[in-house]
Amino acid sequence: MTDQPELSADPAGDDAEKIQEARLWRADGWTARVIKNEDDDGWAVAMIKDGEPEPALVGPWTMGRDKKNPKPLDAGAFSTLVKTASEVLRRHEQQLHAMLHKSVLVDTDTARIAVTLDIVPDEDNPYAVLRARDELGEELAQVRVSPAFRLSKASAAAWIENEYRRPN
Secondary structure (H helix, E strand, O other): OOOEEEEEOOOOOOEEEEEEOEEEEEEEOOOEEEEEOOOOOEEEEEEOOOOOOOEEEEEOOEEEOOOEEEEOOHHHHHHHHHHHHHHHHHHHHHHHHHHHHHEEEOOOOOOOOEEEEEOOOOOOOOOEEEEEEEOOOEEEEEEEEEEOOOOOOOHHHHHOOOOOOOOO
16 A cells, blocks of 8 residues: 555546545545634634635634644545535526626516516626517517616517617
């Protein structure tokens, strides 16, 4: 046996190092690193998803029995940290999706029309796409608008009444 970290296959099929040390665990696409808390005398743990430059989660970490060093990472703690960090990322993605994708339903005299606004946050040229679909999902209209366009029932109804001409 050697002291080398064991290799394990990740879901993407690439070989990734699996590390299980007191202050560093890497497995299942995540790395947990116990770090000195810069704000006080305690310790923190940073959870980093593979391929990401910044931690998804940084939180306080428990002191060990000597009240000086951090408690070592273990399988149970790592599993809990992965679940928590995954939930943080999921909520962040949901919030981002909600900010970039809006929809309203507008009842007209003849139909119910779903109007959506999809913002494309391009660094150089951000824009949004305003779409109208009928109850069967057939696209009735699509126009490119400013990412600052405010979608509401009133603005959607005005767009429909204006025969889907590009709003100002």
